[in-house]
Amino acid sequence: MPYKFSDGQRHKFRKPNYRVSNWPEYNESLRQRGDLTIWFDENLLSEWCAPASGRRGGRLVYSDLAIEICLSLRVLFGQPLRQTQGMVRSLLKLADLDLPVPDFSTLSRRGAGLSVCPLPRIASGPITLIVDSTGLRVTGQTGWLDQKHGDRKRRKTWRKLHISLDPESGEIVTSMLTTEHVGDPAALPDLLHMTDRHIACFIADGAYDGQPIHDVIKDHCGPDVEIIIPPPANAVCGSYAVRDAHIKAIRAKGRMAWQKQTGYGQRSRVEAQIGRYKTVIGDTLRARKMETQTTETVIATKILNRMTRLGRAEFQRVS
Template sequence: MANTSEYNESLRQRGDLTIWVSDDVARKWSSPRRNTRGGQARYTDLAIEFCLTLRVVFRLPLRQTQGFMRSIVKLMGLDLVVPDYSTLSRRGKGLKIAENRRTSDEPITLIVDSTGLKMHGGYDWCTEKHGEKKRRKSWRKLHIGFDPDTGEIVGSELTTEHVGDETTLPDLLANIDVEVSQFLADGAYDGQSVVDCLVDKFRPEIEIIVPPPKNAIHGANSQRNQHIDAIAEHGRMKWQAKAGYNQKSQIEAQIGRWKRVIGDGLQLRGFDTQTVEAQIASKALNRMTALGRATYERVF
């Protein structure tokens, strides 16, 4: 590693509350008064997002999140009222997460993959004790769009376990507001609908690197035909290295990082609140990445 001391400091900063609590938190805390009829919101969406971010980063239940936030407000000497746990639960449903603007408009390489996240459920000892029918384990499927150059998650989408990767792609791409020059994914995205979706969203010249199956035959897509020919002539491993498909290991590492840092499950129970939880987790991981990344140099 070429930047050991800087990277170690970035890891320390991830647990520093001053990194997560900005100086202007008080100014953006209270919701402005509305001039129309109806109830008056007491807290801004940013205040709710702020509390839920601390909850995700430090893996706290909602009540402990309220207590944790109260202690922070007290230590900072702020005259703020902290949302109670029921308000956090209610406002978290369908919360609009503030997006961070990218500093560069350069086209990126987009790597896409998915993983399963466990849902809260019952415990086996209760089933054994009372003789109840065993519950079928339920999962949510997290789809991620990753930029290998910056290490950022540029898009995420949460679905039920039975929704396929190819089916989710249009919704995932709808959350990505940057131009993509190269798309990379596994064989689950091998289909003409994926090509059409990418061309409609970005540009006809987009490079699509998706491994075709072993029994693939030529079709209308010229890029796919070239991949089939290259694999037949040089073998799949050499094709992966030459085409750049080996970059896919970076999103697999990112998924492993998600499960180590955020956890391999979802704390909330409702699908709407779980979606917000996943969006907040993506934003929190990007914040950690912005603090510093490890850089490596080849040693000969």
């Protein structure tokens, strides 16, 4: 980002001031995020119970929609499964709805591999896709054993969340959870295959620099896609045309001018989205198994997208 290359001279630049131009609408959207009714689907009564599958064996009692609603409340409020069961039971009682409530063991079992219904797409057309990743801790790890038995070598107990963001709508397009051993370039092909939108511009940091990643993006998005990936400081020309053009532009005008010309500064939005994820949802996964953790992150990104659709702040520079 630009501040990294001029950190020692930041005192010479006057910090711009912004104000929210749509404060009444944005203020109301913040209130609606605490409204419990928006997290219940409109088809609650008709789709709470699972339909007959027509196959032999026991019939499911609860539909995927019912399980998703319960797990969404759990992720949103950070509660254990037993407290989530009690919350849903009390909400249905207050709404005077005579519906069965899934118990905590059912929520835990059905959470693995749950098919989460995506939000309907608002607009169509080509988009700008910004990709980044972050680490999430696994719950249950404390320092009690270290204090009792001394320092010992721990196994890594964290996961890596890869997300792609559309800066125009502010929504997370796709998300994928992997182990800590999967690098960003290795996860990119699967992340792109999950995207059903036409990508006109791809933006990522220097971790995605390289000919193989460039070929993967071209194969998925087409030859006309604009790829904005900064080369390292010691990069030399001779690899491929797009990278060579970036190197020549940086040498001629400087890295900050290149970032302003190409729009690479938009990558800060995906970093802000990651910070928003850890502020609203948290930086710890509550589930224990990988399949359930994947469902937890998919539901979390859907919650953030629903909050975004309630209203976004529009900033206007005043000085």
